Amino acid sequence: MNSSTSHAGGVLIVGGGLVGASLAIALDAAGVATTLVEAAAPRTDAQPSYDERNLALARATVNGLAAIGVWPHAAAQATPIRHIHVSRAGEFGSARIDAAKHGVDALGWTLPARELGAALLRRLDACTRLTRFAPAKLESLEARSDGWRARISTVDGERVLDAALLVGADGTGSFVRGQLGIEAARHDYGQTLFVATVTPERDHANRAFERFSDEGPVALLPLVERRCGLVLTVPAEQAGEVAALDDAGFLALAQRRFGWRLGRLSRPGKRHPYAIHRVAAQRLTGPRAVLVGNAAQTVHPIGAQGFNLGLRDALTLAELVAVADDSGAPDVLERYAARRAPDREGTMAMSHGLVRLACLEQPALAPLRSLALLAHDRLSPLQRRLARHGMGFRGEPPRAVLERLP
Template identity: 80%
Template structure:
């Protein structure tokens, strides 16, 4: 039964958090025939859900495969733009790395999609679920462990309710209430950077190309969008965020032009800017007794390389795959298997994003030749380029089957 009002339930999966990852997990479980309840603080509308915002997501190929497998991609594909070429460079240095989809035998390395459009597709797909109960808007106010699972105290518009579940899933974001209630500590690194995102129109057609460019001031990315628009991702020092946020469009575009260069000609017509503070938050463990963390509740990574949602979706699809094959969704064996399967992908992706931003943006002059040689190696040495392309497309560690079944 797909309901929008709270009820008491037993012996199922309780997902706390209906953002991009939580909603994807709910859909994947429903597609596998598993009963679940989704509790979300925001009303089920794109304008109410904070994660369905103005960011332009770079979706890896594996991510699109997974979204297709659970019936979401057909609802979003018309708004997506394929990425067929990727160019990575460092300002003032000679090395660069290039990836080309045709060279690796695929039609696209990934796709760009506004988060709001993905959110709208997720909501439409949620409306078709038959094994899912949705409770929104509602907030989790308390958790009590009992012999066979967790009892969750939920505050709804109709008053307090409780839900009993065999497995509790925290998909409630970086400041996860579930993680805190489970007593799981998190390692936090403040990059002291702020990300500004907006759309703009370049003089030259981006032609399905994406750019990532590093400098002493931080990374900048340009993602292709429909109608010759681009999604700009500009990182600045946190101390400069207020100044950048207060700039008029002319000054902001001048800053973006200075940081990105002239590969696309003159940049113009910027849309509304949205700032995001950047922190790395990594849960010290993913599981507890009959409980698990996924998505940003488990790890929030630096947006460099656009791995956040891609990594979180692989969390969700792996968990759904294991739950679908288990008699008891909250068993210790299942959760340990989940943690073991996710560790190589999780650790590798977090290390890549963290080390890359440090190595690529450090101002030390002696690093310049090393960075250039590394980029040239990834550009010219076939095994290194294949590894870079495979990881960039989201195929790392032991991926969930859903992301592989549609690989050409």
């Protein structure tokens, strides 16, 4: 096999999913020489993360995507979320967040992951300081005094890549994380998530709903053409049974779990199941190396925080690297870990706590849960805090997410 070496003092990103691609674009925009290695071919039908999920993008996320030039390629397919309604089946409390009340036109936007993937690919094509290898397989990593050496296999033969900073953006089962010797705490929620699209009888009016129950959360997200993205969580032991349901049976289950707030649900799209696990790396950095996105933390999809959190990882890292003399220097990585800690820990605690509290079958908790929801609905300071965190503004966010939308 032919082999060649690429000598670079820049950044090597392993993983070109939603977060890895966003980081590559942000670094390119900042003028940082970057290499992106991705196992899948550069097509939306080949990249696993560009799938059928409907992403709830926080306002901060859309600000960030606009700042790096991705949002103009996706905006036409996005649906604004102007109202959020949170409730629990069989209990009296609920919480509502209204965009206008908080002085914004939208709390966030819903966008199919495949459409975001297509927008990222179009923006990647315009990058000028980025080298992409896709499809490519990472064969080995070797730590060196001034960075890392990676050996990859491509359709054109073996390549050897040198970089001052290694970034693991390669997902929940991160190869990079393992090579760095970083342990990860894992938790199996014993739940399976089904995503599909449905058409409600009544107009969703740009409202998003999250409803909790003993069986797990269910959400409806507004989409274009009056469709809604359905997110239905079931106990893992029931996943096979739910997957085998015909459309009528699946709709009946979704209707029972969600209720009739939008009338009858109809016209279900294809269902896609996802097992739900929590994976948290015990640290974010190693010698001249850093983890971002699901490689750093994979959270429960409750509250739709996964990509939103990962993008803030990427944009914070890009912001720090852009002004560094040495992208892999210890002080750069220390600042990254410190900047990300409040947001990361707060978001992970929120998602884990919500699923543990809101979905536990404990009747004694019912009045407390209802009172908590009512407090967030009626008390202005609590609602402002809930709205700010829901829009993705927590801790010290990257400057890019604070920019106003065009």
